Amino acid sequence: MIAWLRFLVTSAMFGLVIAFLVPLQFIFLKTGWGPRALTPIVFHRIVRRLLGFRIRVHGEMTKGRPLLLTANHSSWTDIVILGSLHEMAFIAKAEVANWPLFGILAKLQRTVFVEREKRGKTHHQASEIATRLAGGDAMVLFAEGTTSDGNRVLPFKTSLFGAAQVAIRDTGVETVTVQPVAIAYTRVHGIPMGRVHRPLVAWPGDVPLGPSLIGLLRDGAVDVDVWFGETVVIDGKSDRKALARTMEERVRAMVRSSLMGRDLVNPAAKSDEAILKDAKKL
Template sequence: MIGIVRIIVVVAALVALSLSLIPVQYVFLKLERGWKRSLPNFFHRIVARLLGFRIRIVGEMQEGRPLLLVSNHVSWSDIVILSAAGKVSFIAKSEVRNWPVFGMFAVLQRTVFVERERRGKTGEQASEIARRLAEGDAMVLFPEGTTSDGNRVLPFKTALFGAAHAAIREMDLKEVIVQPVAIAYTGVHGMPMGRYFRPIASWPGDVELMPHLKGVLREGAIDVEIRFGEPVIVTAGTDRKQLARTMENRVRDLLQSALLGREIKSETDEAASASR
């Protein structure tokens, strides 16, 4: 009974919040100001609290621009979590645009929609991402191409890493910062989540959305950790596939360290340890 009451209260609060801020964001999208980046961050910070996500941030999002964030992908809630952590926009598969409610929010957050299966459009899509990077937007790429079970990182698809090179080539930029990010769902009601309970938060592709959303609303206390790793400075000479492999390895290390409760070691720290 308590779970049902919580779901009703949270849904009512989300509806009220959305109805009050959606018209404002539509106006902001018409203005050439930073408010269109700030409002989604404000909105998702409140949404994260309402949904019961307790967010811990380890490391820092790079302040420099242009910035491409490369993250693992566990659930629909990753959008809420990352957007609550900073002023970001996302790169999402084209189907998301047509999802009820979620599609509208994606548009309002100025998401770049891509058709991953149409290789002939990769260059055009990379150019759109490049334009946004050049304009100062921190763009989030989920290179796994789908959601995982939250316990591992799936192999990265390399195509859209070309957006960094497109920004350098087409937008006359000298370099692009590419930073790895890991999202780890670590606990529920103050207890370690572990592999067995990770499905409370994770949303693999074969799980229906509404039952999963209902489950998250019912729980109301999920701990999640965002880990920002060592960035790579991409120049015209950087190899795209090597960049993808480097990011995949760093995101995997960040995820495992978060799930195991280990502290992050920078490359400088590791080099110092190795020299002892």
């Protein structure tokens, strides 16, 4: 009974937030007037509180620009979590643009939509991302290409890592900073989540969005770790496949650290020998 009462209250507040901020952001984008970059942060922070997320941040998002953030992806809530922390824009699969409500929200946050399966469009899509990077936007790439079950990190796809090199080649920037970001959902109502309860948040692609949203609005109170890892600065000669492997390793190490309950200063740190080996690859 209490859970459903919470659902009714949070749903009503969620609707009010959307009714107020969505038209406001639409006006900001159309006219160029107002804090169009600030509005999404405010929106995500309110929604984060309504959904009951408590965030523990490890490390800092680098101030270096152009900046490509490469993150793991287990839920639509990843966007709420990251979007509430800093000004950033997201790279999403093309079908998101057509989703009810969430498609509109994504467009208002200036999301870049990509068709990952159409190789013929890869260069055009990378060019659009490159333009945004060169313009100073911190772009978030969910490099697995899909959502996982939250218990592991899937292999990173390499194609859109090329956007960083396109930015160097076509827009005149000399280097691009790439930073790994890890998101791990760890507790629900203060109890370690484990594999059994992680589906409360995890949203694999074959699960409908509606039940996921209803479940969080009803139950809430989830702890989440966000890690900002060691950056790599690339230039025009860097190998995107080696870059993808390095980012994948660092994100996986950070996620593993949270899920195993370890509080390490830098779980993605490597030996000097490993760093030199990576440097030669890049």
